[in-house]
Amino acid sequence: MKPQNRQHPIGQIVCYILLIFLALITVIPFLWMLSASLKLNKDVFTWPMKWIPEVPQWKNYLDIWTKVPMLVFIKNTVFLTVVVTILQLFTSSFAAYAFSKLRFRGRSFLFLGYIATIAMPWQVYMVPQFIMLSGMGLNDHLSAMICLQAFSAFGVFLMKQFYDSVPYDLCEAARIDGLSEYGIWWRIMLPLSKPSLATLTIFTFVNTWNDFLGPQLYLHTQNKKTLQLGLRMFIGQYSSEYGLIMAASVVALIPVLVVFLALQKYFVQGIATSGMKG
Amino acid sequence: MQGNTGSARSSALGSRWQRRKKTLVAYSFIAPNFIGFAVFTLVPMIMAVVLAFLKWDGSWANPIEFVGLDNFARLLHDKKFNQALVNTVAYALITVPLTMASSLGLAILLNRKIFARNFFRTMMFFPYVASMVAVTAVWNMLFNPAMGPVNMILYALGVDKLPRWSADPNWIICMGTVILFSIWKYMGYFMIIYLAGLQGINPELYEAASLDGATGWQKFCNVTLPQLRPTTFFVTVMLTIQCFKVYDMFLMITNFGPGGRTRVLVSYIYDNAFVSRDFGYASAVSMVLFALVLLVTLVQYHGNSKLDG
Structure with missing residues (x-):
């Protein structure tokens, strides 16, 4: 086994947390775009926000x-x-x-x-x-x-x-x-x-x-x-x-x-x- | 029927003809690209230098005046130009190190043996190929000062003086909004370059370091960073040039506002050429951009020969 493959479990967890955080930052704008594209204007900015609109506006x-x-x-x-x-x-x-x-x-x-x-x-x-x-x-x-x-x-x-x-x-x-x-x-x-x-x-x-x-x-x-x-x-x-x-x-x-x-x-x-x- | 001399002469003629034919064939390969490249790239580049010494409104009916260094002299006292130059350089100075740190960090994370590594790599890279118009549109909505989810979250966290992001009277926040976006969009691209660099490092170096009892951080400082020097160098140069030519992002996020306070070099070239039709002066500004890029390229050239030597 190569030494650098022996990874601390804690280190591994920190890595995953960081990675998931960065992945979310990358992907959220796109998900938000998709979600907003199916909403009525008045619902785009409602807070707390709904990711999936109740009635998807395919009409958009x-x-x-x-x-x-x-x-x-x-x-x-x-x-x-x-x-x-x-x-x-x-x-x-x-x-x-x-x-x-x-x-x-x-x-x-x-x-x-x-x-x-x-x-x-x-x-x-x-x-x-x-x-x-x-x-x-x-x-x-x-x-x-x-x-x-x-x-x-x-x-x-x-x-x-x-x-x-x-x-x-x-x-x-x-x-x-x-x-x-x-x-x-x-x-x-x-x-x-x-x-x-x-x-x-x-x-x-x-x-x-x-x-x-x-x-x-x-x-x-x-x-x-x-x-x-x-x-x-x-x-x-x-x-x-x-x-x-x-x-x-x-x-x-x-x-x-x-x-x-x-x-x-x-x-x-x-x-x-x-x-x-x- | 011909003697030795005759055939020697004919073969000499033949080989000269052969060589000429070879050259012609080679040129025929290059011509389609080179003619287009020369006409649409090289000629305008030369024209850009000449134009910087002229005064002209771009209409062939009107006189073209040679004004020597006047355009450059004007630059020295032009407040707007000064603003554009400061903004561009400041943007580059902050964006370059931040983007490098994030993409290197990301590359190190994604170079480990982890679950769904390729999926993460693909996802992180996508913002780079996504249309600027489309992603800035989302960005502007997310960072909408009155209703955007970012400010909603900040409000929920108890921030009472909410930033107005791209419309903030504070110059730093305006620039910061663009810089954040820029890191988000380009991080994945430079991550790929760093990944290629990381994969080029000999694993034995890490084994040796482990045998010597080096910690992870020590390995990073004493193996990874020195080994990545050529990559880092290349990334710095590319990123800096990319920052100097920034335009779209500022147009679509701050619209160079409020009141032109976030104008950049390219927007100033654009305004002078296509709004004021002051083509000579616009070219003088282009020459400043050219000088900045040339400076970075020379540093790269110098550094490369040092690294090689």
């Missing part, structure tokens, strides 16, 4: 679709998320392959360009970027958001990290067998890198789905807005409709919750690997 979940065009917001968000994620996966893994497995002039210089900017917050250059994209006539177009989010240095970096771990001999053998570089990327690298692609997918998905400031700058017309903007607008317009706000919030959280639960393994791996070497 119907009303939100008619108060604001939620469906349009969701459609825009899904569209953006899908396009950005596909572009991100394609361009990042494509570029990362060259940076990792091909020798060519300017390689380290170009890669340095990516690395140097990876830590630079978007907020530093959002103003000139806005001027430029407006100049291109993209203000109030969903395509502006695609330009903004589809070509990240992070994606290239993450994929290169993985490709670096694939033995060079594997590519060399494929070359001798007559595969072109594109063939190697498509038939060998992509299938091998499924875990990294999953990591990049979930990161891109969550970032695009939840982005607020970007859409706030670019998307103004009601039918161009994303779910986050729509939710914020909803909160502004119906600030005292607590039950409805909470129902809309639950709806906005569900897709992320589903994707997160399905792919959380990759999320954790991604943070652990990309995090440590960044």
Whole structure:
């Protein structure tokens, strides 16, 4: 038996108490959200509070679709998320392959360009970027958001990290067998890198789905807005409709919750690997 | 029919062609990402620096004036900017150590052999991926000064002067409301990074310490903390940069109020650019944010080379 496994029973109890306390703090806001989303406005703040309302107001979940065009917001968000994620996966893994497995002039210089900017917050250059994209006539177009989010240095970096771990001999053998570089990327690298692609997918998905400031700058017309903007607008317009706000919030959280639960393994791996070497 | 020289020449030509072809193939791999990256990231970054020395309202019909360092000189006497800078730095200084301590504590708890460990890990991580708009909406209701359950509990506990949280006239309480939220939201993310660090520690070190009769606390101070140095370092840098660029959270919790007293750097950039249309001045503020981030990055670079060496 390893010494560190011998734990004091009292220590163990203290641990559990702490853990349960922290878990409650983490989860209570979400439970409260769910509970309030099924209540009438007048009942949301009653004290002592009831976690389960006597008559659950499922109607709240119907009303939100008619108060604001939620469906349009969701459609825009899904569209953006899908396009950005596909572009991100394609361009990042494509570029990362060259940076990792091909020798060519300017390689380290170009890669340095990516690395140097990876830590630079978007907020530093959002103003000139806005001027430029407006100049291109993209203000109030969903395509502006695609330009903004589809070509990240992070994606290239993450994929290169993985490709670096694939033995060079594997590519060399494929070359001798007559595969072109594109063939190697498509038939060998992509299938091998499924875990990294999953990591990049979930990161891109969550970032695009939840982005607020970007859409706030670019998307103004009601039918161009994303779910986050729509939710914020909803909160502004119906600030005292607590039950409805909470129902809309639950709806906005569900897709992320589903994707997160399905792919959380990759999320954790991604943070652990990309995090440590960044 | 060709001599030796001929075939040598043709193979030299061939290999040059081969090399050129290889380079072209490599560039074709990089181009789709790099062109987008260069146009939408690199160019705006360079423009940001140039813009800080100009005076411009952003309309192409109007003149663009070169004003040298005027924008930066204005910063020195701008009370609102000063406020934004102080708030941002204060927020970072308090949030960084508190978040680190909570996420490290959480990571240590969840690195032990306990019941339902993965379930706890997943749950703690969820706030990080949850939409900012949605979770701040709940937060604001929970901390509603008049009816929120938090104040109800405080009242029941006998607190007679209840804080008004995000609307409190006291600056410290306003900032504190955001800081609490920030720790709650990001604790799980940094916990994952710490867990990866903890799992990288050689268990023999703990065995050796136990043989020497070290207590749990001594093991923490003499094994865990020193072994986690690279992780801690990385977490500090990431967290600090994240704090410097804060915007959404303040917008949605305090709305930079009361009376602009909780404005932050990014909100000030936003106001100058998109409300006052003073793009040059907004860029000057961006340069301050840039300088802060650069400073942290240089510290990281310096520290990393020290750790490696």
